[in-house]
Amino acid sequence: MSTRLQTGGRLIDRAHRESFTFNGRQMAGFAGDTLASALLANDQMLVGRSFKYHRPRGVVASGAEEPNALVGLGSGARFEPNQRATTTELFSGLTATSQNHWPSLDLDVGIVNDSLARFLPAGFYYKMFMNPRPFWKYVYEPFIRQSAGLGRAPKVRDADRYEHFHAFVDILVIGGGIAGLQAALAAGRAGAQVLVMEQTAHWGGRAPVDGVRIDGRPAADWVADTLAALDGMENVTLRRRTMGAGVYDHGYVLGYERVTDHTPCTEGPRHRLWRVRARQVVTATGAIERPLSFAGNDLPGVMLASAVRDYAVNWAVSPGDRTVLVTNNDDAYRTAICLKEAGLEVPVIIDARAEAAGELPQAARGLGIRVETGKGIARVKGGKRVTGVTLCAQAGEGAVLEEVACDAIAMSGGWSPVVHLWSHCGGKLTWDAEQAHFRPDAEHAPTSHDGRPFVIAAGAANGALHAAATLSDGDASGKAAVKALGFKAKGGAVARAEAAGEKPPAPVWMMPQGADIKLRAKTWLDFQNDVKVSDVQLAAREGYESVEHAKRYTTLGMATDQGKLSNINGLAVLAQSLGEEIPQVGTTTFRPPYTPISMGAIAGEARGPVFQPLRRTPMQDWHEQNGADFEPVGQWRRPYCYRRGGESRADAVNREVRNTRQNLGLLDASTLGKLLVKGPDAGRFLDMLYTNMMSSLKPGRCRYGLMCNENGFLMDDGVVARIDDQTFLCHTTTGGAEHIHAHMEEWLQTEWWDMKVHVANLTEQFAQIGIVGPNARKLLEKLGGMDVSKEAMAFMDWADGRIAGIPARVFRISFSGELSFEVAVPASRGRALWDACVEAGQEFGLMPYGTEALHVMRAEKGFIMIGDETDGTVIPQDLGLHWAISKKKADYLGKRAQARSHMTDPDRWQLVGLETLDGSVIPDGAHALAEGHNANGQRKTQGRVTSTYYSPTLGRGIAMALVHHGPDRMGEVIRFARLDGGDVEARIVDPVFYDKDGEKQNV
């Protein structure tokens, strides 16, 4: 059984107990434990079930590479699935639940998949669920969704807060082991701005665990001294619990800081996403130990040798009383020696190599440990945990030589440098045959904008596995980064690391090398996605020769651990199956993030009220306090209508329309775009932008204009007011302000740079209020300050002055067909004018109205709306707007495009009005039905509805539509599809439904 040792534990504080629960069971650990070490200390070997076969799984590793020990952490608003127990720091009150089991972890029904394993080979889903096709959606997928998947998604809104942080540094060092710290020291001494990220809570990496000595002292002492030195440098910043998540173009790096994961419910953000611009990046990310591929290597109790050592040294946890070590290298012997020195039994060391004569094997033998060379594991015995192991000759096919009882197995297949960050941005790898791993190829480093390398790998991540080499490589990397930036590396003594010498490992990709199919089908490569040696071999036989294809077919390396343990072993098996060399097969692509990062960290502050900017007019508070129902218009929220009492939205809209037509309406029009265009060439410029003539507009007058893009399609419209000889004020649609501004600047900067024109966006400078209805003039006269009589201010005039004492510009324009003024005042006075209107307007029957009443009234008048009548494929000619297209102008944007044959085609659908025969409202977007069906068996159409409303003025449904030959078919009745399958008859009419002669606005 796994248990806590009486003494030792470099990282735990036995004086501070932390209580936690696992699947509801109370357990205790110490401060400094990880959840994994605490579970093992409580003899909780079984921590989860595998993805596909629901096999029992235990802790394998001690760090970020852990594939099995994924748990659901926390509950309610702090629940998070798929958290690695090995990187979760223990705290009192932690609650963890195991995943992928039903009904319980110990008794799992899904384990039946395990006995069916030979019916569920690689590519099973692809082969099985192809036919019949409807079965996928209704039978197979729901079934697979039910049975597959790891953690469950949280159901409650996250209680925590997250944030981003932008940092700019000369040198970013990722990894706080001895190589990273030494690199930081070299960079810091040279005066560079340095940021060091370490993903765990502890500095120093593996060196203190592995008994490395630096300058004659324990590595931990050197680490402490170095940290103190770095901390004293103003140009160096050290961040623990911060993982280098991804390296991107131009030295952009994402760091993932887990700020309060270990102290939940404290103030502050839970995670912080560091968005770093680094001129040079040093990846000192260490190495990951590889598993060995033998039958039963997934049973709880089989662990990486380095992890066994970590648990013993760091947390005083032994995974078992009797641990068998199986290895292909010298380094793993450290685990046997460490266990033996802790007073635990190591019945046998199984070394796949023919000879083990290095310093460490000799030391192990010296401690009385039996070493069997040339041997392998034939099979692991046990069900939910290891009970023993059978030995065989590594060179053979698995004939059992002997059986050894044990309760844990420490395995080591050698070490793979963590090349992920090196590779994210294009760094290439080279196969190191002696150490049997891929390591960064310094000749093909990731390059920046200037074509020069910006990433340098350091230490074990660079293949410098032995401590002495690790430290000196860290120093060299730091100095190389310094040099690349033009700093001068400072001298100063470089520490020397010492560790026992090691003989080279022997590559072992299968154990025994001739394992039969029965063994291979129980030999796991990818623990999390349940991919076995036999699956990869099957993929190779079925023609998946590319490693990328084999990966997707078998799902090897596609789980949340992204194959940190399985990739190299898997591609070695693939290479063997294909009869190729490993470097020829290559690796799959390493993509960020290095380990999963929280969605919260990605979102940062963008949630709740600041999820998205909401633009507010100066009158927004009033709208909120007066019953407004809002609708989004761009990033604004405009009042759709103002409900009174128990009114429905429809009733409110009808009331607002009637009241505006009969009395007085008030509209917040502040959101309309207002672009000031000024310069000697302003008239010429606007003549090019608008389809109609603007240069002939007189100061003091307004003109409605249409704006098309260079393909001729209508993109915006609005009223242009000429302020003076050189100055125009262009109103745009609410949603168009920013992009029309950008449109203008683009033409001025890229094409017509010789035009003397400046543009300023004044949208936010003014609050604008529409005063609309038969009583509009009365209200303005009561407010006082300007002569707005018919004589002084004709339709389409504007004038500056003061209204109610507030500096104002009054436009006499109308989008409703009523007598109407729009009054623009400085935004800071907008609310004051609105309040004054509301108060003074009571005697005239004033009611505010929203965007829907605005829409209804403009539709009653047959005015088009950008976004309703237009959709990016409509030209002004489709809408009967020929009157707004100048015939005199030599050119305007869109003119040539509108002359193309398809644009002049008489078969283009044209705008008409519609009146339903039964008075009902046609559904929005409904298609006009034509006879017959098209080649796809769909009903032919002859038009579509662009706007449709109930008109309270006319007491019936009205609509605008684009209809084939529409204007030639006045009076004809056509049919429109309804959503319920029926159709509705409508008569084609003039789109101007109300006050065709414009008498109401000309009073």
Place this chain on the structure above:
Amino acid sequence: MSEPTNALGGVRYDGIAMIEEAGPRGMVTLRGDLDAPAFQKVAIGVAGVAFPARRAIVLDGDRGLAWMSPDELLLMMPYEAAGDAVAALGERLGDAHHLAVDVSDARAVFRVSGGAAAREVLAKLCPVDLSPAAFEPGQIRRTRAAQVPVAFWMADDDSFDLVCFRSVARYVFDLLSTAAAPGGTVGYFRHGA
């Protein structure tokens, strides 16, 4: 006759840094040929401060002149003085091609103070190097805060003035307050303001 009001009525938030809505402040956008000596002379004359270098701002009490782009300046003055400034610019620049317009009401202004913490609050939202060595008084930066455009400069050694469009004043205040919420000290700019 109403008084001009600022967008949020002068709100404040006291967190790891202090966030205060300032203003209303007089602001005038001036576009033209920044290299022309005559243009510079008029800008200096109306602004009442020296001409700023590229990406710089010159401040003197409540008056200031900021470089906004290769053909745009921002003049700052008391709110009431903006109208006269526009008139004076138009008069003195005469026929020289330019655009001068009062934008005082188009903006909201926030003061973010608290030394290193103020730098950290902005660095959470803006992709700008806010280290003391990189961003100093006298500089202006047009950038974004999360999802909206902003510009900021240092009002003194410990505080920043940040301007945004008026309609997003609430969003920007909420952003700054969120970034300044208790426990949010990053500790990155620990070596100085």
